[in-house]
Amino acid sequence: MGVVTPEEPPPLPASIIVTDVTQQFSMLPALAGVNLAVQPGEFVCLVGPSGCGxxxxxxxxxxxxxxxxxxxxxxxxxxxxxxxxxxxxxxxAIDNVAYGLQLAGMTTARRREAALAQLRRVGLERFARAYPHTLSGGMQQRVNIARALAISPDVLLMDEPFGSLDEQTRIRMQDQLVALWQGSGTTVLFVTHSVDEAVAMGDRVCVMSARPGRIILDLSIDLPRPRTRYADRESLAFRAAATRIWETLEQGLRTED
Ligand SMILES: Nc1ncnc2c1ncn2[C@@H]1O[C@H](COP(=O)(O)OP(=O)(O)OP(=O)(O)O)[C@@H](O)[C@H]1O
Ligand SMILES: [Mg+2]
Structure with a gap:
């Protein structure tokens, strides 16, 4: 009997590479020379003052x-x-999640099955047939997250995805997202205003200065996982990382003109 060896996918050099990115809007710079490299499977959080780009x-x-x-x-x-x-x-909700899978060429039945599995992962299985206007803002955002995860992305870009959630749901979602990410190989770039959220989730936290934004700190978070629960945030090492980020944010604001 012959042995069939599945073909290895080609290795990714780096998942995200940003080189000297500057963005001007009507002469005013919003981003000024941003450099960032994110390795495959890394979870990087990006924090920075409002309007920094x-x-x-x-x-x-x-x-x-x-x-x-x-x-x-x-x-x-x-x-x-x-x-x-x-x-x-x-x-x-289920059809919103299944929508992105149309492009993946799955049958309708398979799409709905996969969409339902994703809704289950974000705790919304019972609301599969609900229309968006009947869901709370937080529930709608969880459908958005399920929709993004459904396509098994190599790279997931998230812009304050938990910003509108209440504190309890937010911590649960952080916990769930990290659990879904671990072992998935997905690279995540996650923007947040919450320093604690960044430290709780990231392998690294990148801090941006006030507009025009550039990265002024790239901090590795070498704390054991899981660290999303409330009690995890009380450890000295967690608070030390958060304080370092807060101090950098304050310095970054002082450079604002
Ligand atoms: N299309 C646009 N045209 C003109 N100015 C823009 C445009 N998009 C963004 N800006 C400006 O660029 C700057 C950066 O905006 P951006 O939305 O990227 O900030 P942000 O860091 O995401 O802020 P927040 O934390 O409040 O979401 C802001 O001053 C904003 O007004
Ligand atoms: Mg923004």
Missing amino acids: KTSLLRILAGLARPTRGTAQLAGRVATVFQGQSLFPWLT
Whole structure:
């Protein structure tokens, strides 16, 4: 009997490579020379003051905008969860999640099965047939996350995905996202305003200065996982990392003109 060896997929050089990205909007720079490399399977959190260009950087990476200067490259299939992203109001939760799978060429039955599995993972199985307007803001955002995860992305770009969630749901979602990410090989770039959220989730936390944004700290978080629970945030090492990030954010604000 012959042995069939499945072909190995080619290795990704790096999942995300941002080189000297500058973005100008009507003469005013929003991003000023951003450099960032994210390795396959890494979870990187990006924090920075409002208006420093975090969403602009994600839009460039997603191919929705072109930088004035520099390059941004992604390897593989990308999924995004954007700030204030809305669902298709005329589709149920399950059909919103299944929508992205149409492109993957699955049968309708398989798509719905896969979509239901994703809704289960974000705790919304019972709401599969609900329309978006009947769901709370937090539940809608969980459908968005299920939709992004459904395509098994190589790279997941997330822009404050938990910003609208209540504290309890937020911690649960952090826990679930890390659990879904671990072992998946997916590279995550996660924008947040919450320093604790960044330390709880990231392998690294990158801190940006006030507009024009650039990365002023790239901190490895070498704390054991899981560290998303409330009690995990009380450890001295966790607080030390969070304090370092807060101090850098304060310094970054002082450079604002
Ligand atoms: N299409 C655009 N045209 C003009 N200015 C823009 C455009 N998009 C963003 N800006 C400006 O660029 C700057 C960066 O915006 P961006 O949305 O990237 O910030 P952010 O870091 O995501 O902020 P927040 O944390 O509030 O979401 C802001 O000053 C914003 O007004
Ligand atoms: Mg933003």
